[in-house]
Amino acid sequence: MKFIASSLLILASTLIAVGLSEIGYRLILQSEVPERFAYADAGQVEVFDQSHWLFDQETGYAYPPGRKIAHTAIREGKVVSCTLIDVINERGNIGPIEGDYANADLKIAVFGDSWSAFSQNGLTWTDILQRKLSEHTDRSVHVLNFGRDGYGILQMFDLAARELPVWNPDIAVFAFITNDLARVRTWRAIIERNGTHDRILTTFRADPNPASLEGTYDTFLVHADATHEWCLEARKAGVRDEVVRAVEAKYQRARRVGGERPADLFATNLSYLWNRVRHGDPFHGVPDRFDFPTLEIAGYNEDERFVQALNKIRSHSSEKLLFHMAIYPEVKEQTEYILNFNEESLLRSLLELTRFPVIETLENTETPVENPERMNSAPDNYHPSIWGMELYADALIEGLERGGFLESIPN
Numbered sequence: 001m002k003f004i005a006s007s008l009l010i011l012a013s014t015l016i017a018v019g020l021s022e023i024g025y026r027l028i029l030q031s032e033v034p035e036r037f038a039y040a041d042a043g044q045v046e047v048f049d050q051s052h053w054l055f056d057q058e059t060g061y062a063y064p065p066g067r068k069i070a071h072t073a074i075r076e077g078k079v080v081s082c083t084l085i086d087v088i089n090e091r092g093n094i095g096p097i098e099g100d101y102a103n104a105d106l107k108i109a110v111f112g113d114s115w116s117a118f119s120q121n122g123l124t125w126t127d128i129l130q131r132k133l134s135e136h137t138d139r140s141v142h143v144l145n146f147g148r149d150g151y152g153i154l155q156m157f158d159l160a161a162r163e164l165p166v167w168n169p170d171i172a173v174f175a176f177i178t179n180d181l182a183r184v185r186t187w188r189a190i191i192e193r194n195g196t197h198d199r200i201l202t203t204f205r206a207d208p209n210p211a212s213l214e215g216t217y218d219t220f221l222v223h224a225d226a227t228h229e230w231c232l233e234a235r236k237a238g239v240r241d242e243v244v245r246a247v248e249a250k251y252q253r254a255r256r257v258g259g260e261r262p263a264d265l266f267a268t269n270l271s272y273l274w275n276r277v278r279h280g281d282p283f284h285g286v287p288d289r290f291d292f293p294t295l296e297i298a299g300y301n302e303d304e305r306f307v308q309a310l311n312k313i314r315s316h317s318s319e320k321l322l323f324h325m326a327i328y329p330e331v332k333e334q335t336e337y338i339l340n341f342n343e344e345s346l347l348r349s350l351l352e353l354t355r356f357p358v359i360e361t362l363e364n365t366e367t368p369v370e371n372p373e374r375m376n377s378a379p380d381n382y383h384p385s386i387w388g389m390e391l392y393a394d395a396l397i398e399g400l401e402r403g404g405f406l407e408s409i410p411n
Contacts, residue, residue, distance in 0.1 A: 025273040029282055045074045045251045047221045049228070051197045052088075053188040055208040059159045061148070061188035065092040070228035074247060077240035082231035087119045093145045095124040098131075101167075104142035106133070106409050109167055109318075111156040112175035113183075115325050115392075116147025118383040125389035132393050136401075139409050144169065150202070152176075152183025153350060154295075154306055161309035164316045171405060172313070173396070174356070175323045178330070178337050181346040182294040188219060196224035204293065223247050281340035294342065299349030310354065319405060322354065323396055326361035328382045331372045336360050359399030365391060 049070040053061040067088050073081040089097050094117045101107060110116055110126050118124060130143040144167060146159055156174050164172060189208050191199040201216040210216055225243045234241055272282040300306045313320060330338050339347065351358065369375075375388030384392060400406050 022271055022273050025276070025282070029272055044076075045221065045248060047072050047074070047223050047226045047247050047251075048085075048200075049222070049224060049226045051188075051190045051200050051222060052085075052220070053190065053200065055187060055189055057206050057208075058162065059148075060151070060155055060186055063088045063092045063094065063148075065090050070226060070231060072226050072231045072234075072247075074244055077244060077248070078238055079231055079235040079244065082228060082235055084228045087122060091144075094119055094147060095127045095145050096122065098127070099140060099142050101142040101144070103140070105139040106137065106141045106171070106406075107144075107167070107169040108133075108141065108171045108173060109144040109146060109160070109163065109169040110173045110175050111160045111163075112145075112147040112173075112325075113151045113156070113177065113180050114147070114149035115177055115327075115383060116145055116175050117149045118147075118377070120377060120384070120386050120389065123386070123389065125384055125392045128386075128389045129393040129396060132390075133397055133400075136397055137406060137409055147175070150183075150186055152180040152185075152295075153300070153346075154183070154185050154303060156180070157306055157309040157313060158185070161312040164313060164318060168316075169318050170408075171400075172316070172318045172320045173323050174321070175325055175392075175396075177325050177327050178339060178343060178347075181339075181343045181350070184293050184295055189216070197222050198224075221247065221251055223250060279341055280344070281342075295346065298345050300346065300353055301349065307353075320354070320356045321400075321403075321405070322350070322356045322358045323399070324358065324360045325392055328372055328376050331362065331369050331375065334362065334367055336362050357403055359396060359403065361392065361395045364395040364398035364402070 049072075050067070052063060052067075052069060054064050056062045065088065069085040071081075071083040071085055072079055087094050089095060091097065108129075110129075116124060116126055124145055124147065126143045126145040126147065130141050133143070134141040146156075146163060148155065148159065151159075153174075153176060156176065160172060160174070184204060187203045187206055187208075189201040189203050189210055190197055191201060191209070200219040200222050201210065201213070202219045203210055203216045205215075223243070223246060226247060230243060234244065276282040295303075297303060300310075324336060326336050330336060337343075337347065369391070373379075375384055375391055377383045377385045377388070
């Protein structure tokens with residue numbers, strides 16, 4: 001009887017300890033990644049007047065060359081900011097075109113995600129790279145920016161397989177963040193009504209006109225009447241007019257269709273701590289707010305399109321490099337990669353399959369980085385600030401120098 005009582009006491013103590021550990025870990029998660037547990041603020045709405053994207057069967061989407069797009073921010077029914085986005089250049093890439101590509105001494109093509117497509121004060125980190133590298137080498141350098149928001153490794157290689165033979169750069173750089181490793185291919189479908197852009201859908205099928213909206217997500221709110229001219233007048237008036245009401249109603253409809261599903265801090269059917277121990281990811285199996293799927297393969301050799309793209313890329317004469325862009329949490333922790341188990345497997349696969357030289361951020365940056373939060377564009381946005389862009393450009397230049405990749409530039 002005493003043995004049974006002792007066993008029950010030990011079991012109860014263990015359960016209490018596990019429960020307290022789970023509670024403590026959930027509180028830590030909530031403080032570190034509050035966005036996973038919160039709904040979007042319905043009081044603030046942002047809207048474009050037309051799409052940033054054009055459907056592309058092969059690579060998911062393209063940026064419309066030279067398109068200017070009005071961006072409006074609405075808070076509590078009032079227009080609070082108006083921005084005319086003018087960053088898509090005539091090539092359909094992000095950032096200004098500086099210099100003559102055809103006659104440059106060194107030609108570089110960068111394939112990346114939103115970290116490369118992200119613009120601050122009209123500049124991307126690849127623009128800063130071009131300027132710094134020109135000064136560093138005292139030669140003419142031209143950098144092509146093939147950064148595309150939402151891209152993962154798969155689509156970077158899809159795009160490179162198509163563009164390398166067109167541009168023939170000396171160096172091709174695949175600039176990726178850790179999250180890119182497990183991203184699936186996505187497409188952007190532009191749904192029109194009455195000749196205007198009505199919805200911008202992110203889909204996981206190469207279909208420009210999805211018959212069913214199941215498995216699609218509104219990428220960003222778009223409303224044709226939300227022009228830059230209207231925005232300026234509405235901000236001055238400071239009232240909720242017909243366009244604002246229409247935009248708010250459209251936001252609520254899209255929000256319901258998108259089905260926001262933040263993680264549940266009080267869920268009783270799972271353990272975030274066990275997920276972290278077992279899978280390397282506390283949110284394993286937990287739908288994200290928009291529930292984007294991730295790659296369910298152990299290695300890129302399982303993706304036939306990737307293998308075909310890699311073979312085309314290998315056959316091109318350019319030097320090929322992988323550049324890992326460590327983001328703020330990684331820089332703060334002084335660890336190049338913060339990986340879950342799936343990402344770890346995919347990274348190993350990427351290195352083994354490509355055999356491309358790898359340039360890493362921290363290996364080519366003086367560490368510890370003082371006040372690493374400076375690299376973020378905003379407290380809640382890890383995309384790079386101008387300071388962060390310079391950090392990445394400097395790290396890549398240092399890696400290129402150490403690897404001897406700049407020695408062949410013509411004198």
